[in-house]
Amino acid sequence: MRIGVIGGGAWGTALAQVAADGGQPVTLWAREAEVVDGVNADHVNHAFLPGVSLSASIRATGDLADLSACDALLVVAPAQHVGRVLAEAPVGATPLVLCAKGIEAGTGRLVGEVARAACPAAPIAVLSGPTFAHEVAKGLPTAVTLACEDAALRDALAARLANRAFRPYAATDVVGAEIGGAVKNVLAIACGVVEGAGLGQNARAALIARGFAEMTRFGLAKGARAETLAGLSGLGDLVLTCSSTASRNFSLGAGIGRGEAAADLMANRRTVAEGAFTAPVLREVAAAAGVDMPITDAVCRLLDGAAVETVIGDLLARPLRGE
Ligand SMILES: NC(=O)c1ccc[n+]([C@@H]2O[C@H](COP(=O)([O-])OP(=O)(O)OC[C@H]3O[C@@H](n4cnc5c(N)ncnc54)[C@H](O)[C@@H]3O)[C@@H](O)[C@H]2O)c1
């Protein structure tokens, strides 16, 4: 199975490295010429995954047409750009493995819905889970959810991507795998705020647990299964990104918690903090579905510039309720 990767950020590059295990050829499409040049000449993605030596069997390209001979495409552009990039990619009936985590602003669509609209003939799988790119690229042990309704395709993809350190777990719940990854990014911002504002470990644990309740309420309303949300792509990824400054979303929240302006933090970054784009549209989609999302709402207010003390105070002052 010839693998192509759409997106030369940290995660696309790390997944290209996974797919190149054992010297298998992989084509990596990157938007930036400097990334293409660095991967081909130095076997390093200096811009997005510095310090990691990549397999020489990864060939980078800036031309989407070079993906036309691939048997499966890993889609790793940021969620807000997936629709645009897929519209230009030579996909046809080639299976797509969606690896971005987010909800499209303006439409409220999960990445799977975006991909189905752009590439109606392409079978869809979702790969998601607790996966810091730099750890995966270095070959540290990692487990992911690989969700696909077509069992034969799912097994073929799992066999192709698995190696001694990278372990896909099979699932059929594509929507559930997507929702866990999209929602955890928003909750990670909230946990970062707690860290940055020095609100303590109790508060962070409470946010993880109540955030998981929020993710579950939303997921169930959108057709996800509870066991998927409690698995690697939901709870597993929530725990990872709510616990470490290696998470861009958590780091963004930590800056806000320290009193820095969200707009400045967003303006000064080249890497993507998906939760900042997903939070407002998640709030809208949840409201339309009648799902209460107090932590997501708090993150939206903080991103809009509300004071940390005010927002945290409002969260704590909500009427007491059953767990
Ligand atoms: N980095 C990780 O550890 C990790 C792990 C799992 C999933 N993800 C997800 O993977 C997706 C990609 O994140 P990343 O970490 O690889 O990115 P990154 O932050 O490392 O790099 C930014 C990426 O955005 C791309 N980009 C910027 N503007 C664009 C545009 N207009 N059109 C198309 N692409 C554009 C850049 O080319 C680059 O590939 C996100 O949805 C992220 O949540 C990331």
Ligand SMILES: O=P(O)(O)OC[C@H](O)CO
């Ligand atoms: O750095 P973050 O916050 O985008 O998180 C990266 C991955 O999604 C972790 O699984």
